[in-house]
Amino acid sequence: MLRLGGGRFVGYNLLLLAGGAVVLLMIVSAAFIFSSRSQVHATEALRAARVDRLVLEFISDLVDAETAQRGYIITSNPTYLEPYEKALGQFTEDSADLRLRAAEVDEGRAIAPEPVEELIKLGQTKMDLVGRNLAEFRAGHLDQLRLVLASDQGRVLMDQIRQKGAVIRDIAASVRVARAAAMRDAAFMLTTMITLGVAMIVVLTAGATMVMIRHIKQIDEARQELIENNQELESRVRERTEAVMRTNDELQRYAYIVSHDLRAPLVNIMGFTSELESATERLTTYVRKVDGDDENPDRADALLAVDEDIPEALGFIHSSMKRMDGLINEILKLSRAGRRVLEPVPLDMQGLVSECIDSIRQRFDEAGAEVRIEGRLPDVVSDRSALQQIFTNLLDNATKYLKDGRPGQIAVRGRLERGSAVFEVEDNGRGIAEADFERIFELFRRAGIQDKPGEGIGLAHTRMLSRRLGGDVSVRSDGETGTTFIVTIARDLVLRMGRNET
Amino acid sequence: MSKEPKPVAIIMIEDDEGHARLIEKNIRRAGVTNEIISFRNGTSAITYLLGADGSGQAAVGRPSLVLLDLNLPDMTGIDILARLKANEHTRRTPVIVLTTTDDVREIQRCYDLGANVYITKPLNYESFANAIRQLGLFLSVMQIPELD
Secondary structure (H helix, E strand, O other): OOOOHHHHHHHHHHHHHHHHHHHHHHHHHHHHHHHHHHHHHHHHHHHHHHHHHHHHHHHHHHHHHHHHHHHHHHOHHHHHHHOOOOOOHHHHHHHHHHHHHHHHHHHOOOOOHHHHHHHHHHHHHHHHHHHHHHHHHHOHHHHHHHHHHHHHHHHHHHHHHHHHHHHHHHHHHHHHHHHHHHHHHHHHHHHHOOOOOHHHHHHHHHHHHHHHHHHHHHHHHHHHHHHHHHHHHHHHHHHHHHHHHHHHHHHHHHHHHHHHHHHHHHHHHHHHHHEEEEEEEHHHHHHHHOOOOOOOOHHHHHHHHHHHHHHHHHHHHHHHHHHHHHHHHHHHHHHHHHOOOOEEEEEEEHHHHHHHHHHOHHHHHHHHEEEOOOOOOEEEEHHHHHHHHHHHHHHHHHHHHHOOOOOOEEEEEEEEEOEEEEEEEEEOOOOHHHHHOOHHHHOOOOOOOOOOOOOHHHHHHHHHHHHHOOEEEEEEEEOOEEEEEEEEEEEEEEHHHHOOOO | OOOOOOEEEEEEOOOOHHHHHHHHHHHHHOOOOOOOOOOHHHHHHHHHHHHHOOOOHOOOOEEEEEEOOOOOOOOHHHHHHHHHOOOOOOOOOOOEEEEOOOOOHHHHHHHOOOEEEEOOOOHHHHHHHHHHHHHHHHHHHHOOOOOO
């Protein structure tokens, strides 16, 4: 039997499938979360790096401007003014950029606007100083210029600027490092989660595979069991059939021997009865002829004996013997039919039953009965003549025992059941009482009102033939509204006889 | 140049005393006067027919006709028939099978083994008596080849 129900198997698998789906979802959402988080970290790190670069550029603008200023002052070559102008423009641009970008880092939380503003302000002061120096130079106020330069004001400013810049750069660097670390953590988490997920999926798949393998194994076992059961059942059917066939064969032999051995004494009884008859005739003639005293009571007695007693006794002996002779002949006939070698051939049952119906068509017409084959009868491999006998007997019976005043309806049906073919002959006749269900199949036994001719042979014959064909016949009736005879025979007699024949 | 045939003995192998008596009576009624030797079982009949040594030498110079019932207590008549027909001294001895069986296969078997006539004992006594009487007539005109 199937120990693990299909439902439970489906349940297990659904559970595993759901588990797999959850794990996959977790992996996907983790990947999504961690990647978006990484993106944020990367953006922030980039921003921090940009601020860092901007601070450097900002300082480099100042350095460029100062260098250009020095060059010009030393060489008076106006080409040195070009880099100054450029650095000046760049400075303005970079200052604005720095202000903007610094505010963006960690959404403005990391770098306060004050130090940036201070840096820019210092830068502006420095730039202004460079500008003023240039103006003094152009105006020829060299003393004034020398004074300013000697005051070391520019270098001090520049140191302050570098200091402020370094502070901002440090903050930016720490942000960048923190973000990079966060990114590395996120990546590690993601890798870990994916690894875990893959491991879980592997476990789940293994689980599902195991459940499946177990299920398949169980199905296999169940199938094996089923096959074994089937084989056992088949062999039981075959054994039973063989037993029935053997019993049947024994009965046939028994019937043959009995009828044979009964015949021998019967020949004697008949023979000597005839001898007795002829002897009596001679005696009668003599007794009649003898003249004698009519008053003699002995003579009257003798006359009575030869005229009445002896002929009466002989008459009974004769009629009894005739009856016995008839019975023995029937047994012999049955036994002979039972000993006939069966010739199994493929048979079209539809055709065979139709022929049987046609052969006794006249009886149906006389009885006013209607007979029909319901559906298609299954074909078999069996003995033609035995089947003809069976169906003719059953159909004949059906017409014989119809209920007066009820138009006869006779139906023949057939179906296959395992290795057997089952045929039913149903009528709406007078029915058979349940107490007679077995009796009717016995030889010389009849049931119900004895208003029809018959020796009580037909059903016994039918039973014997059905058994020889690897089956049996049974009856179903409510005792009033009709009778159904069920004939089971081997679907393939060659197959069924198999071992029997060799 | 035919010499006077020796009288033929009728060997009746029949276990049923009544049958034997009825057969004998009806043969006599047909006017057959030949000697009738009765046996109740197969063994004694075989011993007589083929001799104690079973060689069949005993049958030489002893023309006979066998009435054989198939249903014997110690063996079947078919065995006797087969042995008679297999022995060179007795194989020409006519054998009339007389039995209750009218089984076609059995009848065929008897003829195959060399039975000369097969008669079923009918249950109707008239026909039985008639058959035996006819057989008697048949016996009265029958020539048994004599063995040297």
